Amino acid sequence: MELNQIRTSFLDFFKGLNHRIVPSSSLIPHNDPSLLFTNAGMVQFKNYFTGIEVPAFTRAATSQKCIRAGGKHNDLENVGYTARHHTFFEMLGNFSFLGDYFKEFAIESAWQYLTEVLSIDRNRLYITVYNEDDKAYNIWQKLTGFSSSKIIKIATNDNFWSMGDVGPCGPCSEIFFDHGDKYQGGLPGTPDEGGDRYIEIWNLVFMQYEQLSDGKRIALPKPAIDTGIGIERVTAVMQGVNDNYDTDLFLNLRRASRELSKNEGQIASHKVIADHLRSSCFLIADGVMPSNEGRGYVLRRIMRRAMRHIHMLGGKDLMLHKLVPILVSEMSEAYPELKRAESVIKSVLESEEERFGETLDRGLKILASASEHLKAGEQLSGEVAFNLYDTYGFPLDLTKDILRGRNISVNEAGFEEAMEDQKKRAKAAWAGSGEQAEEKIWHQIYYDYGATQFLGYETHEAKAKVLAIIVGNTKVEEVEQGEAIVVTDKTPFYAESGGQVGDVGLAGKNTVLDVKKYSQGIFGHHIEIVSKIRVGEEIFLSVDNNNRNKIRANHSATHLLHKVLRDILGGHITQKGSIVNAEKLRFDFSHNRQLSSEELILVEEKVNQMIVENRLAIVDLSTPKDAIEKGAMALFGEKYGDEVRVVSLGSSVELCSGTHVRRTGDIGYFKIVSEESVAAGIRRIEAMTGMAAVAFSNTKQQVLKSLTASLKCAEVEIINKVHSLQAEIKSFSKDLSHYKGEYLASDVVIKNGNSYNFVYKIFSHIDNDSLKTVLDIVKKKNPHSLICLVNELNNQATIIISVSGNALEKLKSNDIAKFFTERAGGRGGGNINLAQLGGCNLHKIKEALKELEEISHVK
Template sequence: MSVNTTLTGTEIRARYLDFFASKGHTRVPSSSLVPRNDPTVLLTTAGMQQMIPYFLGRETPPASRLTSAQKCFRTTDIDKVGNQRSLTFFEMLGNFSVGDYFKRDAISYAWEFLTQVVKLPPDRLHPTVHPEDDEAPAYWREIAGFADEAIVRLDENWWGPPGASGPCGPDSEIYYDRGSQYGCGEADCKPGCDCERFLEIWNLVFMQYYQDLDGTRTPLPRRNIDTGLGLERLTMLLQGKESVFEIDLYRGIVDHFATLAQTSYGKDAKTDASLRVIADHGRALVFLAADGVLPSNEGRGYIFRRILRRAVRHGKLLGLDKPFLAEAATTVIKLMGDYYTELRTQQERIIEILSMEEQKFSQTLSTGLSLLNELLDQLRQKQQTVIPGEDVFKLYDTHGFPVELTQEIASEQGFSIDTAGFEQSMQRQQERSRAASSFVQATDERALDQILKQHGTTEFTGYQGITDSSKVIALVVDGEEVESISAPQQALVILNRTPFYAESGGQIGDRGDLTSPLGTFHVQDTRRPLKGLIVHYGAMSEGHLRVGENVQADVVEQRREDTMRNHSATHLLHKALRDLLGTQVEQRGSLVEPERLRFDFTSPHALTSSDIAHIDEQVNRWIRANYPVETNIMPIKDAMSTGAMALFGEKYDDLVRVVSMGQSIELCGGTHCRSTGQIGLYLTIQETSSAAGIRRIEALTGRAAEAYLRRRSATVDSIASILQVQSDQVESRVEQLNQELAAAKRQIAQFQRADALRQAETIVQQSKEVSGIPVVAASVSVPDDKVLREMGEMVRTKLKQPGVVVLASDLGERIALQVTIDPALTKRGLHAGKIAGSIGSHLGGKGGGRPEIAQGGGKNKAALGSALELVATLVRDTIK
């Protein structure tokens, strides 16, 4: 199968980009795995995603011919990763035409590259086309000399949009024949067969239509080309390897993990599958972390966490008990950091995120083991041997405990799991997950898209003021354009110009009123659902509003001013953090509201109280300096040369807005104070962890900060009054009271222990012999569970021979139970956890624990006497 074993994956990528550059294509860098302005998908799944705005005519491309090597991540085959072919993260080589060439040239370029540049044997290549596409087969016959019967027609040769709507069209896929030894042996085996013989390597998409949410397809204004060639698959063929995991882009990662596990790839099928999983997932995690994806329980973060947990589980199967993913990240970065330079610049952060999350999951595994053992004890008491599927799924989904490990431990202890029940729970969760992750656009999108095409972009005048005269150019109700609305109708209002700021860059949208001679529309929110189009969301509070009417647009002044104070303060905060912690600090999100500001930034460690005090002092020093806030529009290159800070992962237009205040210079489209002095006062109120490697500051400015300090001052005065001291003496008085309280607690504990000892002396005398074993079952008076445990141990040690101690105490809302058994008796079948479970159940509650010591309880106080009488029977029936 080998064609050219001398080419590395890096060289193949370079040859592809060089080839299309020679055909007039402009190289564009890979976009982030986090899609820009595309809520239809969680992650970048294809090279064409960054091209969609160009295909739809919403943005101007840098050129009509483009080529790229794009980072991609697909979640559909996560559970299949481990076989020879499936990947989550991969590289997609692509060439794109935005209204330039179409089918003929796309086919010609593909054929030339495959047969002349990388020299794949032409007789091994087989094209497929859509049955209703007559043009593509004609070009394949003309350019490559294929007979018509050699061109396979497949219904699945249609490329749909990555989300619910978007550009689409027929496609032509190119398959490579790996040889009959990989086939199914059927006479009609051909491209599209499920066997391993024919491998799809390149998809040529002829983008001709736009698909609406309802499935309706309309021709695009310009026909486009989008192609995707899998780098890993092509490299596998050229290097003559059996799987993508053996190519040079992967083998170093696989071998690194194999070395850690003290094994070698190719030694054992089960081991190889686990090595493939952690190699793919390990590589994917490095790229996700580099692009700002952080572990969480939803969205992209859930995907990150899911594949990390899957990798750790397979690491456990290989015997890797210590964290290994962060260590292996350096291998991934070494292999791919020359082309994807963000891996090197983010290396320290990537390693820290992986280390923290892997360590956290190791703790999760420990918790899962404890929960599983408790579940097995409960099932034993009920004499059940099958773990319900819902419980298995809860361990897996809620606590991240691998199903395979649950099954293994259960089998060792004589249990099985309800696989069907687990699968049903998993299916329900997947349906919920798909519903949550699939993007369902508002019904208004189509109407707004037409409005944008017809009327153009909205002029924003909010930098100059908070009021303006404007004209209603469109009204939308329930996804349809209407000519008029009346109170109390809800609607979307689009003006030709507006002072209302649309939510963007962390700053929330403005509120206010649109007033015409016939009515008032109350704006509850302002957004920009399509680039360039500002939409006012709200309801008519009185009267009527018609398309074409002139309105007075008034933003709520105090709300805007408070928001501007907080927004300007985030810039000063960002600068203060970088000055204190270093230039590696990067903004990772913000929220700017009238009431407060929230600022997320990269940092592996929490800020100290001294750090926070320093930041507050610095920000307030700049506020008092009353620096003018200046804005300038300039080319992005000029802006970056001034040292302006740009947001990580953000894609900017050629012309950007630069906001300067003192030493702070940032790219920003938000509204700001005229000078820093207008912020008034800055106060950090909280610093917490937002995610792995991300810290969050919440702060107040202006009126909100003043109100906060007044409340704090009033609280201190109130406490001083209660303590009957001056306000400046509160701290010392509270410290004194704490010391007195600690001393009192120690004295009480001494009294309680002495009382417990006296009770223990009496209780020991009440022991009864059961099957030759001293058994104590008594009700005692103690203040809490801790003293009850201590008393149980006291009584056990005072017995003259190994015995069983069961103590119960009324703690108010419940009866607390403590079971203590001498270790020598556990070898004879006695188990404290089982006894606690039986007695707890008798009390209307539960119990459980280790063989030597266990706890339990219940709320049925009337059953306490009979519960204690049950102890002797349990011991007699169990002792061997």
């Protein structure tokens, strides 16, 4: 059976046992900050197991995408060198909630699937149970008739699972397959356990206890089942191989890797490429983009390790992206997101491969130089490894992987020390800037008064008490003129946050230029003082409402734009940054190609359609967890408190603390101004709303009308008219260039020789294109010649030398170039037909030409 057939058979089997077939969740865990990536089938059901949520079904089965390449579970360095380590794998699993079924049914269904559906030889299966779990032992013995030699009791925590220090836990039972005595390794629980002979293929977790904080365990009122079966391992069993990389999926990827690299050897490298391609494709499809932090950095490490192995295979061309269609063909039926994101995946991989290629050679040379004196068993200094990471983007595990073949390790403690030293230097530099003193002021203000109360969602005006005034880095009691930062107990002014700029307005008679949020939620009003302000007095704060309304419109339009981009381009679109002010909005998002003009028009139309629908803006307060589970979009990396605002604008639902319009119609009109790339895999759209957008469109329309008048054509004919004019200009330019060349060539000096002519002239301040045109004309008229054309520029000279026809029997252009450099200096080079020099001494060039004329006359 092929891997895809096994996946289908598993899900069909449990569907027949009344299990809900639940699609795989994203590799990015849903509102679970404890995990970098989804690494097990039970992750999406965690809240069901803990009792936080009540499921709509009591039994489920899945095929879950998993990544283990970061954090606690990290298999990256082992991939390629073992038979079963992967960064990406699929975990098949069946689950029971609320006590629907427990040990007996879980054990019986697992045994039935393996021995009846897959027809695996029961005599090659072994069972382990927790040594205190007599119930599971007895069920297995009754079901299989196995003796204690094949149902093995394990006393260690290998057969007892817990979710954490407290919470659901319980014993495990594992099913092992015996690959035969040609492989090394002993039975589980024996001193020789491990190796490639006895391989775990299924783990059954019986959640029957709750671990309490005092160390006690109590029985759960409704036990649960969580099982996991590695599809790659079962596929190896079904295909009669011991190595996961010898199964159908990996064989196809490895075959393509060999063909593209034209290298049949180095099996480990082909394994690395196959595995890392899977990880990279699925991560990108789920919205992760390569970067220098978080999930993006893990993706970049995986990609670069694959690229390094391509380099080891001798691959000089970009290759990784060319393997994508093979993976998509193999896996997109089960995971359609691969097909939807195929073009993005290929583009990201190609871009990253180009980027890495620029630094790989330099980094490898430095690593080779730094490690050439090291012998097997020795260590590379952590400082060198850190320099490679910091300067050339070499992840530590890539450096370790490169040195692994020479049995050289890296001083990881030294690497961490160098990393820490850099952080300290950065911190010291920050402290030296005077900001540390300022930070203490804000901490003290918070300690004395608490956070500023924000009133801006309800009003744009309020009386407030002045709590503190800061001028420079010093607190003062009053200020009469100049600029100062004023802190009040409450404020209607929005402080710059989440990409939205701070409000402007008045504080009494004084102008509020900006508002920023400081330590612990203190709002600082940056004010131009014209009327005295004193600590302790009341002051009337008034936001410029016209300015705020423009900001509101732009911020709400940003939400609509985000939603429309995801609808049109795909779920991989995630916000990477934004700036919202009164003039325009700027939205950065993950996407690896330029949007077509048709796509931009469609985006604009869809946003304006949502504006015309005039949907009411609905703002709710919620916990981040509840909001995200109800479909609200959260920004990756954004820190949210215990309570968040959920802003709904039609079908757009996001967590946001900014100010927004009351109805989408208040935005008025949306117009895209530009779309461009700002970084690898990051695009930027700038847009305007309301009257600013109308003014922008009117200006463009006016320009269009002026063009039609000047070109004497209709609007629809402008492009054809411009193309026609461009062709005419190109033709005129070509003719002009030729006539100019003919004119410049008309008075060249021609010295006739016996077998060739010597042609030369000194020009003054002409462009290189004209000089080359003259050369072409002169060569055509003098096919057997030595031609030297000199261009004077600021008392220096450039010279073009050509040797053609019969002259080549006696002369070479590069020899003539050497003749000139020996007499007039300069630098350059060429071949036997053509050479060019620059930076020559003009006076000595003239002397050299006379000398050359005499030599040529003799010849």
